[in-house]
Amino acid sequence: MKLSIPSSSRKAVLLFALMLGALALVGVFQSWNLMLAILNLCLISAIMALGVNLQWGYAGLFNAGIMGFAALGGLAAMLVSKAPIMGAWQAGGFGVLLGVIIWIMSGILAYLIWLRFKGRRRYWYVIIIAGAGYILSRFVLDPAILRIESFEPASSGYLGGAGLPVLLSWGVGGILAGCVAFIIGKITLGLRSDYLAIATLGISEIVIFMFKNEDWLTRGVKNVTGIPRPVPYEIDLQSTIWFQDITDSVGMNVMQASSLFVKLCYTSLFLGVLLMLLWLCERALNSPWGRMMRAIRDNETAASAMGKNVTSRHLQIFVIGSAIVGIAGAMLVTLDGQFNPSIYHPLRFTFLIWVMVVVGGSGNNFGAILGGFIVWFFWIEAETIGNMLVYIITLPLSEGSALKEHFLSTAPQLRLLIMGLVLLLFLRFSPRGLIPERISNKA
Amino acid sequence: MTFFEGIGMHAGYGASMILNGCSISVDKGQIAVIVGPNGAGKSTAMKALFGMLPLREGSVFSDGRDITQLRPEQRVLLGMGYVPQTNNVFPSMTVLENLEMGGFVRRDDLSQTISEIFDLFPILKTKQNQAAGELSGGQRQQVAVARAMMTKPNILMLDEPTAGVSPIVMDELFDRIIDIANTGVAILMVEQNAKQALQIADIGYVLVQGENKFKGAGTALLNNPEVRQAFLGG
């Protein structure tokens, strides 16, 4: 395995060291538990940033719907790991399956029609078939869904999952996100660049709407909790003899130690995934495929004149990047142990990732990772900074005045403003980010 | 001193020099035609003369005034009109609106000039409320020329006005250009159809690698065996 950090980027090494130092400070002065909690999310953010960097940094594609792909990954984590709910399956499983079969059949039929006919007519045929398939499926789906949702609604009310190991879901999440990305990319790539952005923005909103409303699948806003872990539970550890022995010998509180140990397990898992993806991305970047990608990004016209199929290359990278975001999304839900569609805000899951890529250095994988770390770290800290700022600004206002109360209550919103400002400032004054793309001297 | 001239022009893009000291001049009422092989810098010379490309050396004079440092829109105010080779109309706007935009810098009443232009290009009068983008290639070129005429220029520069139009339309366009020259306008144009263009030219320039290779009256160049051999296909 060759992870070559270029000798020229001493700055990169320094920045990473500083970042780790900052984390260590949190560990020393606040708590190691908090530090690991931040670190774990830093790692997940870094993976998302890596995926987006593939799309933006390598190919110049604007994905405005990162949130949707992360949520799809999260859904996969839930669907793969939760045990199936037999009662719900008996109540409406058949109906749902039938409905899905109708969808698939009408999809295949529409595709065949598409191939068979030419010209404008075929659009109408396809639309009619899709519409008819949808209406037909509603006849079987509606009652089935109703039965599923009324099966023990307080505790389940949904179909449950496949009951498989949750680690499997990381891959499944990637595939699921990749499939959706394929459809979106197929439609919009090759058209004007804004269409991809608008379509991804749209699909991400719709995915979240769906997760909030299709209770039979996701339990909606009632959340699915208790997603099985890939790592031991604190309670189990605390009652394990060897663990007690170890903590005794180090002289630590068992409760704290177990919590630290669990977080460390996650950290090592996440770090493993990050390093593997990083290695793959670096390999890709330095392969002919990666050079081609950058050539296309830098001069699309010239590349297509050289006979390169720009659109299909873009589709490849868009799918891969989205799949990586999906993997990270599945990891996040695994870490949280619950699937809650309400946590997905475009700000946290789309915009923040963008800031990470731009700040870190688009076109450079190490930059994206660094960006993921720094921006997440400051996102957590920005709340404190924002509160402090508001506290200072409102000092002249009299204690207990309505205006002061108001601003203190809306202070968390300043994070948004600060992040917007950071993005704008970087775009303007340091568009290549903290660790700029390495310009190959072969060019 | 001629009415309009560029002297010893050097210009280029980045490291590559396109113009290497060519000089072009034209007097009022005259038609000057620049011909030459592909890549000789014909269009670049036009851009340099109009201020769309900065000169590294040399200067441009109009009516005895040094205008080398003026921006294109300032040259428009001085009475220069320019018709680009492509994208030379506002496609979604009507013919009439194209003319109005051509006279944008003028604050006085445009109707007099518009009716003069309609006299010169009768077909445009009948199509005045049609979008310029919907017209045929030749008609569109007429709109392009007419647009540039709206400022009542005394120098009109045309970059390959007959590119992509049929021979009949080309003849008609050349007739119009002669009409315009007869009103006392200095006309400078770049042409691919070298033979036909030189026939109507008072002066012809043969440009090679950004330098003047030959210069002379249009018919003289046409009869020059060397020019015929090298540039006019025998």
Added chain:
Amino acid sequence: MIDILNAITLLANYIIVPSLAYGSQLALGALGITLVYAVLRFSNFAHGEMMSFGTMISIFTIWLFQSAGISIHPLPTALLAIPVSIMITIMLLLILDRTVFRYYQAQRVQPVTFMIVSVGVMFFLAGLIRFFIGTSKKNFADGERFIIKASEFKQITGLAEGVSIRTTQAITVIVTLVLVTAVFWFLNKTRTGKSMRAFSDNEDLALLSGIKPERVIIITWMLVGALAAVAGTLYGLDKGYKPFVYLQLVLPIFAAAIIGGVGNPIGAVIGGYVIAFSEAFITFAYKRFFTYLLPEEWAPEGLVQMLSTEYKFAVSFVLLVIVLLVRPTGLFRGKTL
């Protein structure tokens, strides 16, 4: 016969009237986006937040007027506030142009960079707005609530169904009509408006014709600011102001602009109504409608709803996708002004 009238009244009440109002709001929004696209050549993701900003200013102004006891009852105070909101929103956009957008304009960056910049502006504005006005829902419609109530309508006509028209809906439609007419008059009849169209059509030739780009861009932002302030205020007046909603509103607005052909103002306006009516038609529960029209034994059991109301944003997305597949240039050939 009476059943048919009842069915039509039902549709009028639940589809036609609300969609006319909502469509007007979308039309104004899409017109703003399309103007930015046509002149500045990028998709302005911040447009939703610009609308939100205008609405916030309107609300502050209304509070000011209300505390000063100024009102134009029975009309809502918002009508008085709109001019103030327009002015301040225009000021904001001109400041943004000067501090943010102009730099990239001069660099002639790729549209995709512009898009990211507009996303940065969008979140900056979102933070600013929420900091000042908070995140809770605010209703600021005062004055007479209804022009005609459903019960009055029933009394007058003797039908079982009624049509109610809220004051805000009527105001929305009228203001939109006036504003859209004014914008089209400006674009087609004035010298400055024509120069904007020329600049949009062919930037280089516009420069050659002596049209000053700075001026065109400033005028564009002014128009966009006015449109955004009015569209946002009307939407908030009609449905209540929630800062979060304007982020989601970007999707139907973009869909409207693209369906009409990006950069084509007439298309944008029509696109707005297409989206609004499609949303209403597809998420409407037709049970009562069919109960009127069909013989009793055929009366439907379920709601007969094609898509539940939660998915109304999905409608604009699906329409968008269909247009992209079938006719990417939009219904009216995009990219001109």
